[in-house]
Amino acid sequence: MQKKIIKLFILSFILFIIGVLFISLNKNSIYDTKGLVGKKITKFGLDHFSENKMITAEDLNKNNFTLINFWASWCGPCRDEHSFLLKLNKEKNIQLLGINFKDKKNNALEFLNDLGNPYDHLARDELGKHSVNFGIYGIPESILVNRDLIIIKKFIGPISRNDYDYIKNIVRE
Amino acid sequence: MMRIKIIIFFTILNLNIVNAEIFSVDANEIFKNLRCLICQGQSVADSNSEFAKTIKLVVRDQIKDGKSEKEIYDFLIEKYGEWIVYKPPFNRVNFVLWLFPYLVFVTGGVIIFLLFKKENNH
Numbered sequence: 371m372q373k374k375i376i377k378l379f380i381l382s383f384i385l386f387i388i389g390v391l392f393i394s395l396n397k398n399s400i401y402d403t404k405g406l407v408g409k410k411i412t413k414f415g416l417d418h419f420s421e422n423k424m425i426t427a428e429d430l431n432k433n434n435f436t437l438i439n440f441w442a443s444w445c446g447p448c449r450d451e452h453s454f455l456l457k458l459n460k461e462k463n464i465q466l467l468g469i470n471f472k473d474k475k476n477n478a479l480e481f482l483n484d485l486g487n488p489y490d491h492l493a494r495d496e497l498g499k500h501s502v503n504f505g506i507y508g509i510p511e512s513i514l515v516n517r518d519l520i521i522i523k524k525f526i527g528p529i530s531r532n533d534y535d536y537i538k539n540i541v542r543e
Numbered sequence: 544m545m546r547i548k549i550i551i552f553f554t555i556l557n558l559n560i561v562n563a564e565i566f567s568v569d570a571n572e573i574f575k576n577l578r579c580l581i582c583q584g585q586s587v588a589d590s591n592s593e594f595a596k597t598i599k600l601v602v603r604d605q606i607k608d609g610k611s612e613k614e615i616y617d618f619l620i621e622k623y624g625e626w627i628v629y630k631p632p633f634n635r636v637n638f639v640l641w642l643f644p645y646l647v648f649v650t651g652g653v654i655i656f657l658l659f660k661k662e663n664n665h
Contacts, residue, residue: 376657383650390643405624472593498597499604505622507580507594 406505411438411519414503416493419470419478425493427519433465435522435541438513439489439529440506442473443481448510451528455488458534463541465490471509472498514540568606573615574599576629586629 416425430436437458441448459466468489470478475494495501504513505524512525514537522540525533574588579595587595598619605615619627631637 373661376654376661379650379654379657383647390639406622409621497600498593499601502597502601502619502622507623 406524407521409521411504411513411515411521414500416469416495416500419468419475419492419494425467425491429491430465430467430515430519431517433463434517435464435537436467436515436519437464437537438467438469438504438515440469440471440495440501440504440509440511442471442509443477444473445471445509447528448481449485451510451512451530452485452488454529454531454534456486458529458537459488459490461538461541464537467491467493469493469495469500469504471495471501471506568610568612568615570599570603570606573602573612576616577602577619578627578629580623580627 411427413427418425437455439451439455455466458464466489468491470492472495478494493500501509508526510528512529512533514522514525516522523536529537571588574595575586577587577598579585579587579590579592579598581592581594582590585595587598602615605618610618616628616632620632625631625637631640633641
């Protein structure tokens, strides 16, 4: 009887370990931001890029949709997405909040003078601290939020043609 | 004069002790338990990436603001998900992970006990 119990114990133990390993190996451990979709962006206060004032959540409440875009002049992929941001700026239902990330002010201005300024609101995050509040871990990154500041989608990396089409369709609906 | 110097010395010493108590949350311990999301197998403590530098600044700020270790982890988990911490919190999803070592310990104990009992019976 005891022999049977021991065998049963060992067998269940082995099966349990195999089960745990199987689940763990099939689980995608690459970080993604799917979990952030549907969450509300909490209160924030960003330094305005050129004026001595703050950009707060209240500034974004007026828009149906806002695309929050983290960018810098030293970021190569930010140049790639810029043409799409300029196109999005022409859409009626969306406003763009650009957050200049860990950048020199002169370089940022030069970047916007060269490529055009697609932003309705422009803020500065000199030390990058505010980026954490938005769950940013690299740039370029963009967050599409609705009027209630609920995250609809997060775009990691430069905005692509597909991303542009996706945003355009949502704001035109 | 000597008395004044002694008073000043102890006042400064006392202030330092008070400051040490305020910053008793160890930033380095927190950094070690945070995963650098853009690095390969590195913690925030080990990494010099922009992401790690930013997280270090934010954690230090929160410690200065008097936040507890748990509050800091909760804040970062809210922003980046549980993946950012090496030590996952005890919740409905992770309870097996936490209970597994104890389960192994108890199971092992039972097996050893039964084996000993079997030998004694012989």
